Amino acid sequence: MADTFVHVDRRPDGVAVITLDRPKANALSVELLAQLEAAADGLAADLPGAVVVTGGPKIFAAGADIAGFGGPDEAAVYARQFRAAFDKLAALPRAVIAAVAGYALGGGCELALACDLRIASEKARFGQPEIQLGLIPGAGGTQRLSRLVGAGRAKELILTGRHVDAAEAHAIGLVERVVPAGEELDAAVALAAELAAGPLVAAGYAKRAVDAGLDGPLAAGLDLEQELFVEVFRTEDAANGVRSFLDNGPGKAAFKGR
The missing domain is CATH 3.90.226.10 (2-enoyl-CoA Hydratase; Chain A, domain 1)
Structure with a gap:
């Protein structure tokens, strides 16, 4: 073995x-x-x-x-x-x-x-x-x-x-x-x-934007960041995070990782 x-x-x-x-x-x-x-x-x-x-x-x-x-x-x-x-x-x-x-x-x-x-x-x-x-x-x-x-x-x-x-x-x-x-x-x-315990989809997008951005020209990195910034608004965590901020202030959102 x-x-x-x-x-x-x-x-x-x-x-x-x-x-x-x-x-x-x-x-x-x-x-x-x-x-x-x-x-x-x-x-x-x-x-x-x-x-x-x-x-x-x-x-x-x-x-x-x-x-x-x-x-x-x-x-x-x-x-x-x-x-x-x-x-x-x-x-x-x-x-x-x-x-x-x-x-x-x-x-x-x-x-x-x-x-x-x-x-x-x-x-x-x-x-x-x-x-x-x-x-x-x-x-x-x-x-x-x-x-x-x-x-x-x-x-x-x-x-x-x-x-x-x-x-x-x-x-x-x-x-x-x-x-x-x-x-x-x-x-x-x-x-x-x-x-x-945080917003896992958003964190993954942020990691991808940083890593991929370093591999190419600034303009390409900014394009990717813009694309992922829009895409992250489709997540449940983003909706909950924005709602929690408006209702209770920053740092109090409970994220579900999706």
């Missing part, structure tokens, strides 16, 4: 927690990535309210399994599986939050980048050290990192391969929140539960 490296826990508050569990360092093997892809497929087929991705208490994920590296043929297999797993996770029309404890390096950092938000332990460290092996990031690092922190900072991190601690990661915009060590998962789940 094949080992299980990815676990999905669906909580009653609507949050699905994906946990990577491949001793000792959560190295991202092709098998683990295939299981992560399958987990994303399962969540897409039966959407939760929000998703949290986490790893071990000392290592979120240490990157690709170097032992599986060979030549270009093996690299192509890894690249395809990284792309499939991370793209499907990123495409979920729900908030996906990384809860990062310890090291998130190489593919592990790229997994965090594929999430919408990142909550880090104060002891977390991030990096794209592929250059130290004579390689480059192959799971989104050159693209998602530059979109998040800017081209100059991304190039500096990628070309030097240096690690950044949680404080610097927060300062440059790589993570959104830093919390005391041991509290990152609870903080991520609490935020996910808050988002899961």
